[in-house]
Amino acid sequence: MNTEIPSHGQPIDRFAAAISGEVYESVHSSSAIKSDKRQALLAGDYPNPKHLREIAGQIKQHTLESLDKYLPQAVESLERNGVRVHFAANGEEARQIIGSLLAARGAKKVVKSKSMATEEIHLNDYLAANGVDCIETDLGEFIVQIDGDHPSHIVTPIIHKNRRQIAKSFEKHGLGAYNDDPETITRRARKFMRDKYMSADAGITGANFVVAETGRLVLVTNEGNSRFSLAAPKLHIALVGIEKLVPSDRDLSVFLNLLVRSATGQQFTAYTEFISGPHASGQPSGPEEMHVVFLDNGRSDILAGDCREILRCIRCGACLNICPVYRQASGHAYRSVYPGPIGAVLSPLLAGEKFPSLADLPKASSLCGACNDACPVNIPIPDLLLRLRDKGKREHAPLASRGVPPMGGFAGLASQPALWKGALLAGHVMNYFPVEWVPVPPLSKWTAQRTLPEFRGGEFRKWWKQRRQR
Amino acid sequence: MSSKQQILNKVRQALSDKQNRAPYPVYDTAEYVAKPRVEGGSAEQVFRRNFAAVHGIVVGDFEELKAVLAKQPLKKGCCDPALTAKLQGLHIEWESEFNRNKFDEYDIGVTFASGAVAETGSLMLKDRATADRLSALAPWVHVAVLKRSEIYLTLPEALQRLGDDPNVILVTGPSKTADVEGILIEGVHGPGVQIAWLVD
Numbered sequence: 001m002n003t004e005i006p007s008h009g010q011p012i013d014r015f016a017a018a019i020s021g022e023v024y025e026s027v028h029s030s031s032a033i034k035s036d037k038r039q040a041l042l043a044g045d046y047p048n049p050k051h052l053r054e055i056a057g058q059i060k061q062h063t064l065e066s067l068d069k070y071l072p073q074a075v076e077s078l079e080r081n082g083v084r085v086h087f088a089a090n091g092e093e094a095r096q097i098i099g100s101l102l103a104a105r106g107a108k109k110v111v112k113s114k115s116m117a118t119e120e121i122h123l124n125d126y127l128a129a130n131g132v133d134c135i136e137t138d139l140g141e142f143i144v145q146i147d148g149d150h151p152s153h154i155v156t157p158i159i160h161k162n163r164r165q166i167a168k169s170f171e172k173h174g175l176g177a178y179n180d181d182p183e184t185i186t187r188r189a190r191k192f193m194r195d196k197y198m199s200a201d202a203g204i205t206g207a208n209f210v211v212a213e214t215g216r217l218v219l220v221t222n223e224g225n226s227r228f229s230l231a232a233p234k235l236h237i238a239l240v241g242i243e244k245l246v247p248s249d250r251d252l253s254v255f256l257n258l259l260v261r262s263a264t265g266q267q268f269t270a271y272t273e274f275i276s277g278p279h280a281s282g283q284p285s286g287p288e289e290m291h292v293v294f295l296d297n298g299r300s301d302i303l304a305g306d307c308r309e310i311l312r313c314i315r316c317g318a319c320l321n322i323c324p325v326y327r328q329a330s331g332h333a334y335r336s337v338y339p340g341p342i343g344a345v346l347s348p349l350l351a352g353e354k355f356p357s358l359a360d361l362p363k364a365s366s367l368c369g370a371c372n373d374a375c376p377v378n379i380p381i382p383d384l385l386l387r388l389r390d391k392g393k394r395e396h397a398p399l400a401s402r403g404v405p406p407m408g409g410f411a412g413l414a415s416q417p418a419l420w421k422g423a424l425l426a427g428h429v430m431n432y433f434p435v436e437w438v439p440v441p442p443l444s445k446w447t448a449q450r451t452l453p454e455f456r457g458g459e460f461r462k463w464w465k466q467r468r469q470r
Numbered sequence: 471m472s473s474k475q476q477i478l479n480k481v482r483q484a485l486s487d488k489q490n491r492a493p494y495p496v497y498d499t500a501e502y503v504a505k506p507r508v509e510g511g512s513a514e515q516v517f518r519r520n521f522a523a524v525h526g527i528v529v530g531d532f533e534e535l536k537a538v539l540a541k542q543p544l545k546k547g548c549c550d551p552a553l554t555a556k557l558q559g560l561h562i563e564w565e566s567e568f569n570r571n572k573f574d575e576y577d578i579g580v581t582f583a584s585g586a587v588a589e590t591g592s593l594m595l596k597d598r599a600t601a602d603r604l605s606a607l608a609p610w611v612h613v614a615v616l617k618r619s620e621i622y623l624t625l626p627e628a629l630q631r632l633g634d635d636p637n638v639i640l641v642t643g644p645s646k647t648a649d650v651e652g653i654l655i656e657g658v659h660g661p662g663v664q665i666a667w668l669v670d
Contacts, residue, residue, distance in 0.1 A: 026651070030651070030652050033652060034652075044506065045504035045505075045506060045507065046502075046504065046505075047505075051501075052501060052502060055495050055497045055501070058492060058493075058494075058495040059494065059495060061492040062491070062492045062493060062494045062495070064492075065485060065488055065491040065492045066485075066491060067481050067485065068478070068481050068482045068485050071477075071478060071481060072478065075474075081636065082636075085474075086474075087472070087473040087474040087476075087477050088473060089473045089476060089477060093473060137659065138649070139647050139649040139650070139658060140647075140649035143649070156648075156649065156652075157649075158649055158650075162651055163650050163651050166650055182650040182651060182653045182655055183655050185650055186647060186650070186655040186657075186658055187657075189658070190657070190658060190659060193659060194573070194574060194608070194659075197659075198570060198573055214632075216632070222645065222646050222647060222648075222658075223645055223646065223647050223658035223659050223660070224607060224645035224658060224659040224660025224661075225658070225659045227603070227607055227639065227659075227660060228607060228608075228659050228660070230603075230637070231603040231604050231607055231608075232570075232604065242477065242481070247494065249629050249630075249632060250499055250626065250629065250630075252629055253499045253502045253503075253625045253626040253629055254497075254499070254502050256625065257502045257504070257625065258502075264648070267504065267507070267590060268524075268590040268591070268592060268640070268642045269642065270524075270641065270642050270643055270644065270645050270646050270660070271639060271640070271641060271642070271645070271660070272592070272639065272640040272642070273637070273638075273639045273640075274632055274637070274638040274639070274640075275636070275637050276634075276635075276636050276637075277636040277637075278636065279597055279603075279636060279637065280597040280598045280635065280636050280637070283597055283598075283600075283602070283603070284567070284568065284602050284604075285568070285602050285603040285604045286597065286603050286637060294477070296473075296477045296480070300477060300480035300481050300484055301480075301484075303481060303484040303485070304480075304483065304484035308484075
C-alpha cells in the first residue's frame with residue numbers, strides 16, 4: 001500500500017487527482033449501483049428501515065458496553081464446543097499464533113477466505129515470508145493477490161479494476177490467453193482454485209459474527225469459497241476482532257438481514273454458515289481441529305475512548321458506496337486497510353501512535369451525513385469525524401491542519417461585537433467588485449473554483465431586533 | 471500475564487467508568503421478517519417462489535427431477551447411500567463415497583437437507599445429516615432432498631432450529647460472484663445448479 005504522504009496539499013485530493021479515468025468510472029458507477037440497490041431493497045422489504053437500523057445499533061452498542069461480560073462468555077461457549085481459543089494483543093502476536101498453529105500440523109498450504117482482520121495484520125506477507133503458500137480464494141481478493149495490489153473496498157476488493165485489467169492479469173499469471181469475458185474469468189478461477197482447496201492443509205477465515213451465548217461463528221459468502229476452505233482442509237483457524245460479538249442466536253436475524261442488504265444489495269448471501277466447532281464425529285470432510293484467535297490490535301483502546309461507536313461496524317461497505325468523497329477518491333486514497341467514511345474514523349484510531357500519519361482522513365468529508373443514513377448499525381460517523389478532527393488539532397498533528405486557512409482573524413472579528421458589525425457593513429462592498437481579485441492565497445484557492453453568492457450579511461441581526469420590538 | 475488476561479483486563483478497565491451502560495433493546499424478531507417475501511401462500515409455495523428468485527430449482531417429484539437433470543451432461547455422481555435406490559434410471563454412475571482423488575470427476579452430488587427457509591429461499595444443510603460436505607459443494611449440480619414438513623416460513627424460525635450441529639449452512643441458490651464489474655456469474659467455487667427435491 002502506498003502510505004507515502006505527499007509533501008503538500010491534502011493527501012486525499014492528490015490521490016483523487018491521480019486516479020485514472022478508468023478507475024474513477026469503475027468505482028463511481030459500481031458504488032452508485034450498490035447504493036441504489038440497497039435503498040430499493042430495504043424500502044421494498046420493510047415499512048421502517050430506519051427503526052431497524054436503530055435497533056441493530058442499540059444491540060451492538062449494548063454488546064460493546066458489556067463486552068466484559070460477553071467476551072468471557074464467548075470464550076466459554078467456544079471451548080465448550082471444542083474450539084481452542086487464543087488472544088492476540090496486536091498484529092505481531094496474531095501472526096505468530098497463526099504461524100505456530102500451522103507449524104504444529106506441518107501445514108504448508110493454506111486457503112484463505114476473505115477477511116479484513118487478516119488484511120489488517122498483513123497475514124499474507126508474513127506467511128509467504130515463512131514459507132507457507134497461502135492463496136486468497138475469493139475471486140476479488142485472488143486478483144488483488146496476483147496483482148500484488150491491495151483491496152480498495154471492504155466488500156468488493158477490486159471495485160477499482162475493470163474486466164480488461166483483470167484479463168491482462170490472468171494472462172500474465174498463466175491463467176489462460178487474454179479473455180475479458182467475466183464468465184470465462186470466473187470459470188478459470190474455479191478450475192485453478194479447486195486443486196488448491198483439495199491439497200490445502202488449512203483454511204483461514206475471519207468471522208462476520210460470533211454469538212456469545214452459543215459460540216457460533218457466522219460467515220457469509222457468495223462464492224462458496226469459505227465453505228470449500230472448511231470442507232477440504234483438516235485445520236480451521238479463524239481470526240476475529242474482539243468487537244465481532246453479538247449476544248444470542250436470535251440477534252442474527254437482525255444482523256444477517258441488514259448486513260447482506262447493505263453490503264451487496266441482495267436479500268441473502270448464497271452461503272451463510274454457522275460454525276460451532278470441528279466437523280461432526282464420523283464425518284469424512286471438514287476440519288478436525290478448529291481455533292479462534294481473538295484480535296485486539298487497538299480495539300480495547302478504542303473502547304476506552306470517545307469514539308467507541310465505531311466498533312459497532314459490521315463491515316458492509318454501505319458508507320463507502322454512498323460517500324461522495326470515496327466515489328471521487330477511491331479506496332487507496334485512504335492509505336489504510338479500511339477506506340471510506342468508516343476507514344476515516346477506524347484507521348486513524350487503529351493506527352495508535354501513528355495517528356498523526358492519518359490525521360487528515362477525518363477531514364476528508366463534507367459531513368453530509370449520508371454515511372450515517374446508510375449505516376445498518378446507525379453509527380454517527382459525522383460526529384466521530386468531528387471528534388477526531390478535534391483530537392488532531394489538540395495533538396498538533398500537522399496533517400490535521402494542512403490546507404486549512406488560519407482562522408485567527410475570523411476568531412478576533414467574531415468575538416468583538418463592534419468589529420463584527422463593522423465587518424458586516426464592509427461585506428456589502430464585496431458585491432461590487434470581483435472576489436477573484438482578492439490576493440489572499442487561501443481565499444483565492446477557494447474562489448478559483450466557486451462562485452461566491454451575493455453578500456446579504458446582517459439580515460439575521462435586523463430580523464432579531466425587529467422580532468424583539470414586536 | 472497472558473494476552474488473554476491482559477485484553478480482558480483492558481476491556482474491563484475501558485468500561486469501568488461507564489455508569490449507564492446501553493441496555494439490550496426490546497424488540498421482536500418478527501420486525502425483521504420481510505413481509506412481502508413471506509406472503510402469498512403456504513410455506514412450500516413461498517419457498518418455491520423465493521428459491522426460484524435466487525435461481526434455485528425446485529422439483530416436486532422424481533419425474534420432474536429426471537426432466538431437469540436431462541438438461542445437464544451428467545456421467546458420474548456421488549450420492550448419499552440412503553438415497554441411491556431412489557435414483558435409478560438416470561444413466562448416472564453413482565458412487566456412495568466421495569473420493570477426494572477423483573473430486574473433479576463428479577458432475578452431481580446428492581445429499582439430505584435438514585430444512586429450508588421460505589423467506590430467504592434457502593436450503594438448510596446440517597453436518598450430521600450431510601453424507602459429505604464435499605458432495606454438496608464440489609460437483610456442478612447439487613440435489614438436496616428436502617422434507618416438505620421441514621420448510622420454515624421465516625429466518626427467525628429457522629435460527630431456532632440450528633440446534634447443536636457443529637456446522638449448519640444456509641444455501642441460497644447456486645454459488646455466485648459479482649466481483650468482475652458487478653456482473654453476476656453463477657457457479658464460482660460451489661455448484662452452478664442448485665436443486666431442491668421436495669419429498670413427503
